[in-house]
Each structure stands twice: as C-alpha cells, then as structure tokens.
Amino acid sequence: MARVLVVITPAEGHVNPSLGLVKQLTDNGEEVVYVCTEEYRSRIEQTGAELRTYPFPEDAFSHDPALKPAEYKHPYQFVYMMVGGIIRKIVPEVLRVTADETFDYLIFDSLMGWGGTIIAEKLGIPAVCSIASFAFVEPLGTEQDMDENRKDVKELYEATMKLTRQLADEFQVRVPAMDEIARHEGRLKLVYTSRHFQPQAEKLDDSFIFAGPSIVPRQDAPAFPFEQLRARHQQTVYIAMGTILNKDLDFYRLCFDALQDLPVTFVLSSGKHTNMEPLIERIPANFIVQPYVPQLEMLQHADAFITHAGMNSTSEALYYNVPLVMIPLTSDQPLVSKRVQELGAGITLDKNNLTPVALRAALAEVLGNPAYRQQAQVIGESLRQAGGYKRAADVITNYFAAINR
Known part of the structure; x- marks a missing residue:
C-alpha cells in the first residue's frame, strides 16, 4: 500500500x-x-498515523498577530496571512522533519495554499487538498469590493509578493502570481461538505470531492450529565463560540441577560482557556456552564445552537438537524452563516449590533418556527448522504492506486 x-x-x-x-x-x-x-498528539496517534512534530506555540491562532482570525476586507489580507503566518513558519519545518524520506502522495490543508504545492514539488509527489471550510470559488474577502487603487491595498500587495519571492528563492521554486497563492491546488480537492450546502457548487469541477463532514466520536470528550437536560425544561439550547474566539466575557454576560428567564435549558461551552470566575455569581439557574462540552453528543440533544458559525460547528449541527442562531466573527464565518440563512436553516445576527433583545428574538423565532428545523434536516440529509470519511478515503486510495498501475 x-x-x-x-x-x-x-x-x-x-x-x-x-x-x-x-x-x-x-x-x-x-x-x-x-x-x-x-498539542494534537493524542488524537492523531489514535488514528494509527505516525506523528512528526515541530515547534509552534499552543493556542497561536488566539495570540499570534499574524495568525489571529480577522474579518478580511480584501483578499490580499487573507493571502498575506497565509504567506507570513503559515507558509513561512510551517513549510520549512515540514521539509526538515521529512528530509530524505519518500512518500507516494501528500494530503495538505487548504489553509497552507501555495505551501502545499511547495511541499509536493520538493518531495516529487502528487497532492490532495483538504478543505475544511467551503471551497473558495472566489478569494475570501472578495465580497467587500475594496478599491484596488487604495494605498494600503497596494502596499499589502507589495509586502505579500516581496515575502513570496523570498520564499520562492529559499525553496528554489517558481514565484506564483498573487491569485495562485490561495488557490485550491492538487489532483483532488476534498471538501468536508455536500454539493447542496456548498455555495456556487456548479462552478467547481469533478476534482472537487464533496464527502460531507467527518463525524468521528472524540475519544477525549468529557462526561456530561445529559440526564439533567430534559429534567429541567423541554427544550435545550447549546451555546459555543469555537476554540479560538471563546473568551469574550461580555458576550456571555449578554447571553445571561437575554436568556435567563426563558423555560429552556442552556448549555454553554466556555472554553478550557477562559476564566469564568468574574461571572460565577451571574450564571442563571437555567444555564449549565462547562469549560468543555462533548459537542457531537450535545448536538444530538439540542433544539437550537447559538454559534459563531465556524464551518466545523455548523456542519456538525446541521448533520444532526439542529437549526442555528449565528453570530459570525471572522474569517469564513460570515460566508458560512450567509449560506445557512440562504437555505433557511438559521438566522444571522450582526456582532456589532448585538443586543439581548435581538438575541432573544432570534432564538424565539428559531425555536418557535418549525421551518428552520425542517430546512436544517434538508441540509443534514445532504451531509449524511455525501459519504463521509469512508467515501473520502476510498476515492483517494482508488485514485492513486489507478494512476500507479
């Protein structure tokens, strides 16, 4: 093999x-x-893979200015993050820890962009691009329509291309054009969603494999008292803002103010690095707050999900037919929430104008109108029928077995 x-x-x-x-x-x-x-040793080794590590700060995407998620106003901002924050830091380490070894093919993360192409070229192997969000038909930030002639946009272009030329020289590879750096490259592009959920799917060719989300029980998931949920109230709402942007105590305070008197059990995953001590006395009786909640299991009990609309969390919720109230913060989250709302499975709220009244009203609409759950079920069925990781693995192994015959 x-x-x-x-x-x-x-x-x-x-x-x-x-x-x-x-x-x-x-x-x-x-x-x-x-x-x-x-940081990921335990869960990776549980797959049967051999792990090779390199130094990289834990929780870097929360603290490193070059990596911290942002609301991209122009595609060049996203590309600069890729080149300066990921390619420059990770590609040399990958080549170092795999020096003098041979492989048959590469699977690389789409967030590495051109970096994956560099690794494949230096190792002389074909590649598969792993796309953890939607496939980008247009570069992230394009919808903002910022003027290309602005001084700061031109400066960002020059800074990005200067660094790109330096890296191309270091690795002895061709200098890519700006629009090539973030492009999805590879013989195959594996997308963890369905064609139904993917925006503008008709513009993507057959090299894009839509396998649906990778739903795998997490071995390190903590115990949770699920029996307490229905004992309190008939409806349960789960609240989680991801693993990078979950330290906003003002948001949690707003949730408490908005939802404290509703006949609903709220389960809030505050994040293992979040200090909730200042809010301990403010937690309402209808809230269960824990630093880490087993999300896949919780979603199977939830009537709605209040979320930042990260692709993973959104896909997992829809896989289990859960409608959403979405507060997108950065990166691709506005794109994800927009698509969910277009398909009728949730409501998007503006983080800049979020109030207790707005949050309460949106949640009441999602819980009270069965159309949202019905549309979540439609998307969920498309995700379940896509085949998941088993189909993805079969497509990849069969492809490379065929070309190596």
Whole structure:
C-alpha cells in the first residue's frame, strides 16, 4: 500500500475534520505520516498515523498577530496571512522533519495554499487538498469590493509578493502570481461538505470531492450529565463560540441577560482557556456552564445552537438537524452563516449590533418556527448522504492506486 504524508494546519477546525479520513486510510492499509504539533498528539496517534512534530506555540491562532482570525476586507489580507503566518513558519519545518524520506502522495490543508504545492514539488509527489471550510470559488474577502487603487491595498500587495519571492528563492521554486497563492491546488480537492450546502457548487469541477463532514466520536470528550437536560425544561439550547474566539466575557454576560428567564435549558461551552470566575455569581439557574462540552453528543440533544458559525460547528449541527442562531466573527464565518440563512436553516445576527433583545428574538423565532428545523434536516440529509470519511478515503486510495498501475 501507499506511504502518505499528511500536513494539516495546527488548528482545531482543520485537524478535527482530517482525523476520520486518516484513520480510514490507516484501516485501509495505508502508512500515514502526519506532520502537526505536539498539542494534537493524542488524537492523531489514535488514528494509527505516525506523528512528526515541530515547534509552534499552543493556542497561536488566539495570540499570534499574524495568525489571529480577522474579518478580511480584501483578499490580499487573507493571502498575506497565509504567506507570513503559515507558509513561512510551517513549510520549512515540514521539509526538515521529512528530509530524505519518500512518500507516494501528500494530503495538505487548504489553509497552507501555495505551501502545499511547495511541499509536493520538493518531495516529487502528487497532492490532495483538504478543505475544511467551503471551497473558495472566489478569494475570501472578495465580497467587500475594496478599491484596488487604495494605498494600503497596494502596499499589502507589495509586502505579500516581496515575502513570496523570498520564499520562492529559499525553496528554489517558481514565484506564483498573487491569485495562485490561495488557490485550491492538487489532483483532488476534498471538501468536508455536500454539493447542496456548498455555495456556487456548479462552478467547481469533478476534482472537487464533496464527502460531507467527518463525524468521528472524540475519544477525549468529557462526561456530561445529559440526564439533567430534559429534567429541567423541554427544550435545550447549546451555546459555543469555537476554540479560538471563546473568551469574550461580555458576550456571555449578554447571553445571561437575554436568556435567563426563558423555560429552556442552556448549555454553554466556555472554553478550557477562559476564566469564568468574574461571572460565577451571574450564571442563571437555567444555564449549565462547562469549560468543555462533548459537542457531537450535545448536538444530538439540542433544539437550537447559538454559534459563531465556524464551518466545523455548523456542519456538525446541521448533520444532526439542529437549526442555528449565528453570530459570525471572522474569517469564513460570515460566508458560512450567509449560506445557512440562504437555505433557511438559521438566522444571522450582526456582532456589532448585538443586543439581548435581538438575541432573544432570534432564538424565539428559531425555536418557535418549525421551518428552520425542517430546512436544517434538508441540509443534514445532504451531509449524511455525501459519504463521509469512508467515501473520502476510498476515492483517494482508488485514485492513486489507478494512476500507479
């Protein structure tokens, strides 16, 4: 069987979707070497892959200015983050820890963009792009329509291309054009969603494989008193704002103010790095607050989900037919929430004008109008029928087996 190199950006929303695929590849007999950081050792090794690590600050996407998620106003901002925050920092490390080794093919994270192409070229192997969000038909930030002639846009272009030329010289590869850096490259592009949910799917060719979300029970998930949910109230609402942007105590305070007197049980996942001590006395009786909640299990009990609309969380909710109240914050989240609302499975709120009244009204609409759950079920069915990580692994192994015959 083949020897596979997997290189994924060290972030929850990118590592987690890859785990089911990697386990299935190893179960199919592939030998997988997975390059990531020490933070993810336990869950990666549970797949049967061999882990190679490199130094990278834990929780870097919360603290590193170059990596911290932002609301991109122009595509160049996203590309600069890729080049300066990811390619420059990760590609040399990947080549170092895999030096003098041979592989049959590469699976790389789409957030690495051109960096994945560099690794494939230096190792002389074909590649598969792992896309943990929607496939970008247009570059992230395009919808903002910022003037190309603005001084700051021109400066950002020059800074990005200067760094790109330096890296191309370092790795002895061709200098890409700006629009090539973030492009989805590879023989195959694996997208963890369905064609139904993907915006503008008709513009994507057959090299894009829509396999649906990778729903794999997490071995490190903590216990949770699910029996307490219906004992309190008939409806349960789950609240979680992801693993990078979940430290906003003002938002949690707003939730308490808006929802404290509703006959609903609220489960709030505050994040393991969030200090909730200042709010301990403010937690209402209808709230269960824990630093980490087993999300896949919780969503199977939830009547609605209040979320930042990260792709992983959104896909998992829809997979279990849960409608959403979405407060997109950064990156691709506005795109994800827009698509959910277009398909009728949730309501989007503006983070800049969020009030207790607005949050309460949106939640009441989603809980009270069955159309939202019905549309969530339509999307959920498309995600379940896409085949998941088993189909993804079969498509990849069959493709490379065929071209190597």
